[in-house]
Amino acid sequence: MNIVVCVKQVPDTATERKLRSDDKTLDRDAADGVINELCEYAVEEALRLKEAHGGEVTVLTMGPDKATDTIRKALAMGADKAVHLVDPALHGSDALSTSYALAQTLKKIGFDLVILGSESTDARTGMLAAMLAERLGTPQLTLANKVEISGAGITVQRVTDYGFDKVEASLPAIVSVVEKINEPRYPSFKGIMAAKKKQVQTFGIADAEIDAAQVGVANAWSEVADFAVAPPRAAGTVVKDEGDGGVKTADYLASKKFI
């Protein structure tokens, strides 16, 4: 089985994240880049499915040169090889153009199963897997907390407000996984060393037959009109509990008409 796992490098949540003042896109230089946490669950799930059913796991990343670190991390976890879609024309792509660029690349490299994290911790749109399914005409098995494959069939548990839906489809398919579907493994020293020798194929937009007019900040379907650092919330009242903390809180809630 040919499994492609899409991973994204995101700014570390623990550092200050900014938008650039010039083109209002994410300032990727301002913060350390790390693998998107939800992508780690996707990599782990891909590795487990490979271990159970055989095949190969290919990491696919779209991002600037420094996203190589994230690719190496996924390879160190145990993925077999990687494709890095990197091109200045892709800078500032929104979810629509990103899904287009990744769909074009997936058509080129082929797949039986594509696995993604349910969202990224920077843009948090949560749309990419659904958009890929739409563009590729493949079944959408998203928000999964359990994935089972048997022959050409695939079944997932899709997390819903009320519990979960059991969803069935045939491969090829697009899967997104939620946090805690598994416990992602730490790369071993051996894995880290092996990752250095694994093949990372670089694709530019021409290699994936991506139309330059459909990607990049200038061609985005939506735009940031303006932005500002959020003003700090007005300082609230903080009091020390003197045995009447609950009563004082109730007084406050009453003053705000919550009780």
Place this chain on the structure above:
Amino acid sequence: MTEILVLVEHVDGDVKKVTLELLTLARSLGEPAAVWAGPGYSEVAKGRLAEFGAEKVYVADSADIVDYVVAPKAELLASLVASRAPAAVLIASTAEGKEIAGRLAVKTDSGVITDAVGLGEGFVADQSIFGGGVNVHSRVSKGTPIVAVRPNSTAPVPSTGAAAEEKVDVALSDAARAAKVVERVKQEKGARPELTEAAIVVSGGRGVGSGENFAIIEKLADSLGAAVGASRAATDAGWYPHAFQVGQTGKTVSPQLYIAAGISGAIQHRAGMQTSKTIVVINKDPEAPIFEIADFGIVGDLNQVVPQLTEEIAKRK
């Protein structure tokens, strides 16, 4: 005035609160037309949509629409976008709502904005990003604006609409029938409101100390008719089910009132709750960063303060 499509969220035939919020928002920008997808449409539902200003209701109530994952709803909306040329489409910014919005954007070659917390003239959306650190105004620059709006972004205000019904038949494509829902499993959640929709959320964190002790959080929540949330520390420790985790990798909530008990307020948690209107904090550590965003805070032991608060609320009812 031009039509604005509002995709109705409903459960067991009842219209969810977020839809009433979206209708209220749509009224300020155009003429709201509700879109009912799936079985369960009734006079009661129609009455509710009329009460909050729906001038039209497009009803596509075949079971097919909900028997397959997401794609049928996107096809339904795309067919309405093509035939009615609405000014915009509003969808609840839930996990599934965003997926519908995403597929619809691809189908209609239109821009899409998710997690809007406000929407103004020209369909300029307010967003709060990077864990509440940056406020953004964004807008769609191509096609029909598709905007996913977070629950609790506006207060629902009644204003009667005609709710003129129009049946819509959608011939679903084979691609829309690719992922079939074969079973729906409802997990017991009791009488509490849904976390992302709730007007009040009471969350517990590491300071709660154990799974058993979450009972005091639940009691406080029940006294306020609130939903219960938990920080990642609490769900990782197995004290509370993961589905209730509020934070960057869990649920994002934006209630009128958020009470955080025993939660230190790491950026990952704040990313999931910082747009709450009023924030109340109970924590024994005066240095906990969550106090920085508190409107009201008590430095004290939640084991004392929370039960006392619950008791006091009962007294005042």
